[in-house]
Each structure stands twice: as structure tokens, then as C-alpha cells.
Amino acid sequence: GQQLNQSPQSMFIQEGEDVSMNCTSSSIFNTWLWYKQDPGEGPVLLIALYKAGELTSNGRLTAQFGITRKDSFLNISASIPSDVGIYFCAGQLKMDSSYKLIFGSGTRLLVRP
Amino acid sequence: DTGVSQDPRHKITKRGQNVTFRCDPISEHNRLYWYRQTLGQGPEFLTYFQNEAQLEKSRLLSDRFSAERPKGSFSTLEIQRTEQGDSAMYLCASSLVGPAIIYFGEGSWLTVV
Numbered sequence: 001g002q003q004l005n006q007s008p009q010s011m012f013i014q015e016g017e018d019v020s021m022n023c024t025s026s027s028i029f030n031t032w033l034w035y036k037q038d039p040g041e042g043p044v045l046l047i048a049l050y051k052a053g054e055l056t057s058n059g060r061l062t063a064q065f066g067i068t069r070k071d072s073f074l075n076i077s078a079s080i081p082s083d084v085g086i087y088f089c090a091g092q093l094k095m096d097s098s099y100k101l102i103f104g105s106g107t108r109l110l111v112r113p
Numbered sequence: 114d115t116g117v118s119q120d121p122r123h124k125i126t127k128r129g130q131n132v133t134f135r136c137d138p139i140s141e142h143n144r145l146y147w148y149r150q151t152l153g154q155g156p157e158f159l160t161y162f163q164n165e166a167q168l169e170k171s172r173l174l175s176d177r178f179s180a181e182r183p184k185g186s187f188s189t190l191e192i193q194r195t196e197q198g199d200s201a202m203y204l205c206a207s208s209l210v211g212p213a214i215i216y217f218g219e220g221s222w223l224t225v226v
Binding site for chain 1: 117119146153154155156157158161168169204206211212213214215216217218219220222
């Protein structure tokens with residue numbers, strides 16, 4: 001089945017540092033989504049990417065849809081303590097008559113004040 | 114609040130008991146999804162509805178699981194004869210039809226003791 005390889009698994013950084021995480025797959029996706037999940041809560045959408053090569057920003061977050069449509073990255077600039085959480089990439093592809101969302105295994109981010 | 118809402122947020126039950134979770138999607142969304150998430154993993158697809166029709170079920174959805182969306186609005190997920198392996202967060206999500214963004218609820222934590 002489809003799999004997303006998300007890396008790194010975890011990061012422990014100093015406040016103010018930049019962060020980069022990525023997802024790769026052997027499958028081609030129509031859409032890439034990046035979510036953040038706090039403990040005990042559901043995933044919250046951060047950024048959606050719709051076209052190969054697209055680069056989109058949301059405040060200190062920047063994400064790109066890879067040219068091959070098989071990968072995406074998320075950058076967080078000037079990290080702050082509230083960035084702590086688990087970040088998931090999710091690729092959406094059309095299968096039969098529906099659009100499936102496949103999740104990566106997450107990147108756990110810890111920020112040291 | 115016009116987001117996806119789930120109830121209850123937490124449920125502790127004894128093995129063998131039945132449990133039911135409710136989801137109210139974003140009001141104009143035709144599609145409603147159920148996902149399951151265990152610790153350290155990304156959400157895994159269980160099933161989805163388009164209006165009142167259940168269009169797809171994952172192999173993860175055993176015979177003890179049943180989901181309904183009787184009037185195309187709210188949905189229920191029932192787990193019969195719960196097992197310890199059913200302990201997880203059950204996430205509901207909704208979207209419009211097509212390659213649309215999927216919005217998640219806050220999740221319902223199930224602990225089977």
C-alpha cells in the first residue's frame with residue numbers, strides 16, 4: 001500500500017532555531033497537507049499544497065510540494081516554545097471514486113526555551 | 114464554534130463492553146471520515162461517508178465496528194465487545210467532495226481496561 005516516510009522522527013532544538021522536516025513516498029500525490037497535533041487533540045491543518053513545485057507560507061511556516069509530486073517539506077523559522085507538538089504530513093491521492101489521505105508517522109518537535 | 118465536534122472526548126470501558134462515539138461534521142461538508150490513531154503513529158483511515166452512504170471501509174474496520182450516518186449529518190461509530198487492542202484515539206473528520214481539505218475533530222480517546 002501507499003506509505004509516507006517522514007523524517008526526522010523527532011527534533012529537540014533551541015528556541016529561535018529554524019526547523020526542517022520532510023516526507024517522501026514512492027506514490028504520486030495530488031495534494032500535500034501538513035498538520036500539527038498537540039497532545040490529546042486532533043490534527044490541525046497548517047498548510048495545503050495543490051500543485052507540483054508550489055511553495056506556500058503561513059506566517060513562520062513554509063512548505064513546498066515537490067516537483068515529482070512524491071515529496072514535500074515543511075520549514076519553521078525562528079521556532080518558539082508553542083511550536084512544540086507533532087507535525088504530520090499527509091498526501092492525498094485519487095483512488096477509484098474517492099480521495100484518500102495517507103499520513104506520515106509524524107515528527108515530534110521539542111523546543112528548549 | 115463551527116468545526117468538527119466529537120463526543121465523548123474520553124471514554125474508559127471494561128473489556129467486552131460496547132461503546133459509541135458521535136461526530137458532528139462541519140455543516141456544509143458532504144464527506145465524513147473516521148480515523149484511528151495509536152500512540153506514536155499517524156491517523157489510519159477506517160471508513161468514510163458521502164452524505165448518508167458509507168462508500169468505503171478499511172480492513173482495519175473489523176466486524177465489531179459499525180459506523181452510521183443516518184441523515185447525512187452526524188455520524189456514530191460503535192465498537193462492540195471491546196478489546197484492549199481497541200484502545201486508541203478515534204478521530205472524525207469532514208470535507209467537501211473532491212480533492213478537498215479534510216478537517217479533523219478533537220478526537221475521542223478510548224481506553225479499554
